[in-house]
Amino acid sequence: MAIDFTFSMKVFSSLFAIMNPIANIPVFLSLTEGMADGKKRAVAATTFIGVTIGCVISVTVGETILNVFGVSIEDFRLAGGLLVLLIALDMVHGSPSAQHTPQRREVGASGYDQDVAIFPLTTPLLVGPGTIATLVRALSVCQGDGNRQTSDGYDTGSNRGRNDGRKLDDNIQGFSSLARSVIDGSLNRYD
Incomplete structure (x- = not known):
């Protein structure tokens, strides 16, 4: 079994652009501000493990989960885009987003959100709708399913x-x- 380096680079560059780890460094630093270095490393390690598990789940059962709920990849991407639009509109208005601001019950005794490694770092920032859709599509291309190509070159895995x-x-x-x-x-x- 030969490795298709062109396809591998396409998938890697797509995931890198969608996850955008460089742009998420300031988010990580702001969420872990005031934490000890050891705690920051623990949050980074937990985020890495969470992203790995999220990506493996997306590749292995992502399409099955979407099919169970009757959702296509296109619908999933559109819904994710709507969520991003709502967050962006909140940012334009200068009001804090309910999706990114922890509630009082979510904040621990130290005043910090205890689960920043999972939410919001792992999901939705790194493993969001775009990442999941990209992984599901890449798997369908590897399996040779479907006959339709989208504008970004990935097969949708559907026979529509x-x-x-x-x-x-x-x-x-x-x-x-x-x-x-x-x-x-x-x-x-x-x-």
Whole structure:
């Protein structure tokens, strides 16, 4: 069994761009601010283990889990994009995101979130919808399933008709229009 280095580099570069570990260094530093060096190393090790487990689960049973719930890869990516949009809108407005701000019951006696290694570092920052979708698609390409290529070169692993591609394009265009109107409406409030 020969290793396809071109495909391996495509998957690695996709995962590196989606996980973006360099940009997450400031997030890690801000979440572990005030912790002892040993505790920071423990958080980093727990995050590494969590990311590894999350990626292995995504590759091995990710498509099965999505199929059980009747969710396609495209639907999963769209839902993840909506979550990112909501977080971005909160950031534009200057209000803290409920997804990234721990509740009082989640903060330990020391005043720090005790589970920053799992949430938000492991998931959703490093192993989020983009990472899971990329891993599931890469596995479908390795297995040779499906007959449709997406714009980024990955096979979707589905045997759908041509109309599904048009439906997805229509959904994406509708989502883009909705996002533009929400952003325009949000920005008009501050004029």
